[in-house]
Amino acid sequence: MKRAAPIACVLAGLHLVVVLAGFVAPYDPIEQTRTLPFAPPVRLHLFDADGVFHVRPFVYALAPDPENVDAYIEDTTRRFPVRMMVSGAGYTLAPGIESRLHLFGVEEPARLSILGTDGFGRDVLSRLLHGGRVSIGAGLVATCCALVIGVALGTLAGFFAGRVDSALMRAADLFMAIPWLYLLFAVRAALPLHLDTRTTFLVLVAVLGLVGWARPARLIRGIVLSARERTYVTAARGFGATSGYLLRRHILPQTLGVLLTQAGLLVPQYILGEVTLSFLGLGVGEPTPSWGVMLGNLQQYAVLTSYWWMFAPAVALVAVAISYHALTSIAHERMRLVTN
Secondary structure, three states: OOOHHHHHHHHHHHHHHHHOHHHHOOOOOOOOOOOOOOOOOOOOEEEOOOOOEEEEEEEEEEEEEOOEEEEEEEEEEEEEEOEEEEEEEEEEEEOOEEEEEEEEEOOOOOOOOOOOEOOOOOEHHHHHHHHHHHHHHHHHHHHHHHHHHHHHHHHHHHHHOHHHHHHHHHHHHHHHHOOHHHHHHHHHHHOOOOOOHHHHHHHHHHHHHHHOOHHHHHHHHHHHHHHOOOHHHHHHHHOOOOHHHHHHHHHHHHHHHHHHHHHHHHHHHHHHHHHHHHHOOOOOOOOOOOHHHHHHHHHOHHHHHHOHHHHHHHHHHHHHHHHHHHHHHHHHHHHHHHHO
């Protein structure tokens, strides 16, 4: 558990930042500043141009370099201190709750673009955080759908056995044989090209959830088949316990470890599925940010080779995937030790 605690804290922190993206992000993710396309990450200073130390970090406004159209220089004639809890672009903190309060920011005309800007001058950090809502949200919701369906069908197959078991497991074999990524391509290609963001998100989640139930269902079935033959379950049945009581009290609690392990495996897989579709232009589209949409800019060779900060969504994706897999591996190892 000591190894799992730091990873769990990192994951919790990442998810909390994404949930509070409107508050943490300094700017509106779709706000364009056409005078600052592909501006590099702003530098925080403690010493000004005269070498004087300042306790509060500050930035300088960026201006195009007159000698190089692709570069920027700092205007050192005025300092812009970084302030906490500032008013800025409006956002929805929760359904029905609007706010304009941001964690940090600077006065105009300076821009606190910690991760630079994209080709339209949009703040990359703000788009990264808001894009995480779509990408991570799709992974979490699709995983919940897959696990709910898997638990329901796996429990039915394992507890009642017979023809029910045979029919459900043959269906599971069919779904496991289907390459889910290609199925996503086929379903998205069959839909109209221009769909609003909400509809596209729901379609992605529904398809991912419907395709991913088979493996959890087979694992749950195996646990239920084993648990229903345990002595204490047989004794409870002999005392008149109903099927619902047996499942709720004695059988389903044993599936919790498998569910957590499957969740840790499916979430990064489904996040990657959403990113892949959006990267190829088949998922969420502009101007709504998602990690796949942001990585789509790297299809341009000039962006790929010149602006390293545009790889930020890839770094975030790798960090989330590694954290989930590391936590899952630790949990699986602990379960194996407890079982043995």
